[in-house]
Amino acid sequence: QVQLVESGGGLVQAGGSLRLSCAVSGRTLSSYTMGWFRQAPGKEREFVAAITWRAGTTYYADSVKGRFTISRDNAQNTVYLQMNSLKLEDTAVYYCAADTASNRLRNGVVASWGQGTQVTVSS
Numbered sequence: 001q002v003q004l005v006e007s008g009g010g011l012v013q014a015g016g017s018l019r020l021s022c023a024v025s026g027r028t029l030s031s032y033t034m035g036w037f038r039q040a041p042g043k044e045r046e047f048v049a050a051i052t053w054r055a056g057t058t059y060y061a062d063s064v065k066g067r068f069t070i071s072r073d074n075a076q077n078t079v080y081l082q083m084n085s086l087k088l089e090d091t092a093v094y095y096c097a098a099d100t101a102s103n104r105l106r107n108g109v110v111a112s113w114g115q116g117t118q119v120t121v122s123s
Helices: 102-106
Strands: 003-007 010-013 018-025 033-039 046-052 058-060 068-073 078-083 092-099 117-122
Touching: 003 092, 018 033, 018 092, 018 117, 033 068, 033 078, 033 102, 046 068, 046 078, 046 102, 058 068, 092 102
Parallel strands: 010 117
Antiparallel strands: 003 018, 018 078, 033 046, 033 092, 046 058, 068 078, 092 117
16 A cells, blocks of 8 residues: 655635645555545545556546646656636545556545545635
């Protein structure tokens, strides 16, 4: 398993931007897919975005397409989630995730989770 530490959450006004970071350690990452999930109060955790470490192939939930961008920095072993045009409904705890199977991760079956970082979008 890998260890994941998120940072970058906070309070932002609607229409604003935030960038989340996920520092990854513990394994060689070339076989991993990294992802971001979120969980709003009273709702189930949902998939947001994913990226395969080796090829950089990206996947997005329809609700964030065109607004969020996932990327990775191989040298820093860090995954980012750039969030633009934030909406009130983006308010949630955001979790970094890692698994060796892309389709499994995108369906929420994840080997490693971070501790989460709060993102609050205000009006």
